Amino acid sequence: MASVFGKPRAGGGQQSAPLEVNLAILGRRGAGKSALTVKFLTRRFISEYDPNLEDTYSSEETVDHQPVHLRVMDTADLDTPRNCERYLNWAHAFLVVYSVDSRQSFEGSSSYLELLALHAKETQRSFPALLLGNKLDMAQYRQVTQAEGAALAGRFGCLFFEVSACLDFEHVQHVFHEAVREARRELEKNSLARPLFISEERAVHHQAPLTARHGLASCTFNTLSTTSLKEMPAVAQAKLVTVKSSRAQSKRKAPTLTLLKGFKIF
Numbered sequence: 001m002a003s004v005f006g007k008p009r010a011g012g013g014q015q016s017a018p019l020e021v022n023l024a025i026l027g028r029r030g031a032g033k034s035a036l037t038v039k040f041l042t043r044r045f046i047s048e049y050d051p052n053l054e055d056t057y058s059s060e061e062t063v064d065h066q067p068v069h070l071r072v073m074d075t076a077d078l079d080t081p082r083n084c085e086r087y088l089n090w091a092h093a094f095l096v097v098y099s100v101d102s103r104q105s106f107e108g109s110s111s112y113l114e115l116l117a118l119h120a121k122e123t124q125r126s127f128p129a130l131l132l133g134n135k136l137d138m139a140q141y142r143q144v145t146q147a148e149g150a151a152l153a154g155r156f157g158c159l160f161f162e163v164s165a166c167l168d169f170e171h172v173q174h175v176f177h178e179a180v181r182e183a184r185r186e187l188e189k190n191s192l193a194r195p196l197f198i199s200e201e202r203a204v205h206h207q208a209p210l211t212a213r214h215g216l217a218s219c220t221f222n223t224l225s226t227t228s229l230k231e232m233p234a235v236a237q238a239k240l241v242t243v244k245s246s247r248a249q250s251k252r253k254a255p256t257l258t259l260l261k262g263f264k265i266f
């Protein structure tokens with residue numbers, strides 16, 4: 001069966017079902033994951049938040065004239081990847097964030113890229129990842145050069161961008177849309193035309209031996225018996241609440257976004 005996306009619409013009259021893309025934002029504490037997520041969803045920069053809050057948001061996007069139902073998981077690991085299966089088994093693509101003014105966060109992003117590489121090896125699938133050097137507005141306090149970011153991305157074969165959650169929305173939006181494009185490419189490659197979430201599907205648990213060898217925090221990988229299907233994270237980990245976006249202020253269209261509780265938006 002042909003892929004449901006990436007094809008021109010037949011007949012012009014029929015609307016294709018929106019492509020469903022799950023995106024997980026990974027990175028060390030303070031790298032700016034929440035700020036980037038909220039910037040993308042609301043065009044606003046937040047400066048206060050609850051660092052322990054992990055939530056999944058959804059947004060109806062249009063990428064390359066195609067409707068996309070995008071879910072964004074703003075993860076809240078502590079200092080290292082933990083209980084990674086909640087996003088490894090869920091996301092179609094990953095944004096790995098570090099802060100250009102923090103060498104520590106850059107090293108943290110390298111751990112996340114390694115984790116993704118190991119997961120890809122374990123599952124024999126590839127997972128698009130984009131490396132983001134955030135807080136570009138703080139470039140005068142740089143601890144990580146652009147060349148270092150590009151080199152790390154090159155090592156893992158992923159796209160690289162420097163961004164700022166404080167600066168222009170369009171650049172942040174571009175990066176998220178690039179992640180959607182990457183996910184779409186991968187999904188098309190795998191000819192995934194089946195529904196993405198089948199709750200009856202049983203996960204076969206096995207311990208990933210690679211994590212210990214690579215000094216990563218303990219992670220258990222779930223390999224689905226049908227490897228092309230992914231499970232939604234447990235309800236406790238993914239709270240979807242629809243609210244109106246500030247973008248809806250344009251009266252023409254009111255895209256729905258999901259919850260921003262826990263964030264103070266100015």
Ligand SMILES: Nc1nc2c(ncn2[C@@H]2O[C@H](COP(=O)(O)OP(=O)(O)OP(=O)(O)O)[C@@H](O)[C@H]2O)c(=O)[nH]1
Nearest residue numbers: 029030031032033034035046047051135164165166
């Ligand atoms: N100057 C500047 N500050 C930023 C930027 N992005 C985030 N911050 C600030 O950096 C701090 C951490 O940002 P968060 O978005 O909460 O970082 P996080 O990665 O989600 O951190 P955890 O929630 O602890 O995992 C906050 O004080 C933000 O206001 C940015 O692009 N520029």
